[in-house]
Amino acid sequence: MSKLIALIPGDGIGPEVIKETIKVLNVLAPDFKYIELDLGGVAIDKYGVPFPDETKKKVKEVDAVLMAAIGGPKYDNLPREKRPETGLLALRKELNAFANIRPAMVFDSLAHLSTLKTEVVRGTDLVVVRELTGGIYFGQPTANDGQKAYNTAVYTVEEIERIAKVAFEFAQKRSKKLCSVDKANVLNVSQLWRDVVTKLASNYPDVELSHMYVDNAAMQLIKNPKQFDVIVTSNLFGDILSDEASMLTGSIGLLPSASLGDGTLPGLYEPVHGSAPDIAGKGLANPVAMMLSAAMMLRYSFSMNKEADILESAIKSVLDAGILTADLGGKSNTLEIGEAVLNRIKVPV
Numbered sequence: 001m002s003k004l005i006a007l008i009p010g011d012g013i014g015p016e017v018i019k020e021t022i023k024v025l026n027v028l029a030p031d032f033k034y035i036e037l038d039l040g041g042v043a044i045d046k047y048g049v050p051f052p053d054e055t056k057k058k059v060k061e062v063d064a065v066l067m068a069a070i071g072g073p074k075y076d077n078l079p080r081e082k083r084p085e086t087g088l089l090a091l092r093k094e095l096n097a098f099a100n101i102r103p104a105m106v107f108d109s110l111a112h113l114s115t116l117k118t119e120v121v122r123g124t125d126l127v128v129v130r131e132l133t134g135g136i137y138f139g140q141p142t143a144n145d146g147q148k149a150y151n152t153a154v155y156t157v158e159e160i161e162r163i164a165k166v167a168f169e170f171a172q173k174r175s176k177k178l179c180s181v182d183k184a185n186v187l188n189v190s191q192l193w194r195d196v197v198t199k200l201a202s203n204y205p206d207v208e209l210s211h212m213y214v215d216n217a218a219m220q221l222i223k224n225p226k227q228f229d230v231i232v233t234s235n236l237f238g239d240i241l242s243d244e245a246s247m248l249t250g251s252i253g254l255l256p257s258a259s260l261g262d263g264t265l266p267g268l269y270e271p272v273h274g275s276a277p278d279i280a281g282k283g284l285a286n287p288v289a290m291m292l293s294a295a296m297m298l299r300y301s302f303s304m305n306k307e308a309d310i311l312e313s314a315i316k317s318v319l320d321a322g323i324l325t326a327d328l329g330g331k332s333n334t335l336e337i338g339e340a341v342l343n344r345i346k347v348p349v
């Protein structure tokens with residue numbers, strides 16, 4: 001299948017993990033073509049802006065966008081509009097990627113590597129459906145004059161409905177359990193969230209809906225993660241809970257994501273982790289989250305389920321064989337993980 005993919009290597013470990021992922025895609029989908037685009041720190045260095053016009057134009061002309069990670073300490077003191085993170089938020093907005101699907105699955109062979117007890121995490125298989133283009137990340141007004149600063153958490157009924165629909169439909173395809181996470185005991189914006197999700201539930205009588213306050217959800221996630229199947233939540237809560245969920249699996253270097261809109265624009269695929277400046281350039285980065293994000297691209301953007309299955313099985317086989325990067329206590333480097341996955345794709349084991 002000939003498809004054009006925009007690659008955004010970004011900063012820090014981004015280029016390292018995307019390189020291994022492309023090697024694998026070249027075998028699984030030899031007809032794919034790629035264009036490389038600048039976003040984040042690398043774009044600031046070249047053009048002085050985190051989301052150049054060229055990137056903005058091109059991401060809409062491709063079939064999917066595969067992005068690694070952006071950001072780094074070098075850019076942390078720039079004015080907000082010039083920061084790498086602002087570029088990423090603008091990219092998500094440009095693609096109307098309001099639904100961020102973040103699966104957290106504990107690989108059986110890695111369950112003992114979680115910082116939590118093996119019996120607590122083993123069997124965990126959940127998905128955080130994070131609203132990605134609204135909430136406090138984007139709400140107006142916002143300001144910081146050095147004396148006083150504020151952000152505004154805003155959601156409209158329409159924004160809540162569209163993300164809740166995605167989550168209900170996910171739940172229907174899984175074990176039909178949906179937990180909506182909010183802070184309705186304190187925040188008006190969360191009360192609207194809860195009311196809208198509750199109302200929508202009547203359209204999905206086969207899905208068992210529950211509600212949980214975010215503080216309790218943070219606790220329940222590490223107390224008994226297996227109680228969760230699909231979690232739907234706002235932008236900020238989803239950001240935090242998905243990093244927390246990553247530690248059930250053993251490492252944030254394992255968590256992929258898909259950022260999807262209404263299907264009229266290309267899907268964006270990005271690992272949950274960041275640019276990991278502390279390990280960049282050392283060959284220590286775990287490329288699995290990036291590779292699993294590519295598998296999500298194969299599945300969701302191109303319905304290439306067979307290829308996605310092959311990639312996911314190859315990754316599982318590598319992890320089962322104890323071929324692991326340092327974040328999981330292993331000795332293999334980024335390249336060696338890439339090669340091991342590649343070998344299993346060429347000669348399935």
Ligand code: NAD
Pocket residue numbers: 013017068069070071072073085088252253254270271272273274275276277278279284285286287289325327
């Ligand atoms: P981070 O996710 O980059 O790193 C957190 C910790 O996890 C670090 O110790 C890092 O070494 C480790 N880690 C992350 N990914 C790993 C991988 N693939 N393999 C092995 N270890 C991995 O979060 P941070 O340190 O808070 O942020 C660093 C920069 O990344 C910041 O500028 C932040 O804004 C940015 N960031 C970008 C994205 C993105 O591009 N989607 C996501 C999160 C953070």
Ligand code: IPM
Pocket residue numbers: 071085086088089239272274
């Ligand atoms: C993520 C990141 C981003 C977010 C940042 C880098 C803008 O933490 O993708 O989880 O907060 O959404």
Ligand code: MN
Pocket residue numbers: 239240243272
């Ligand atoms: Mn995050």
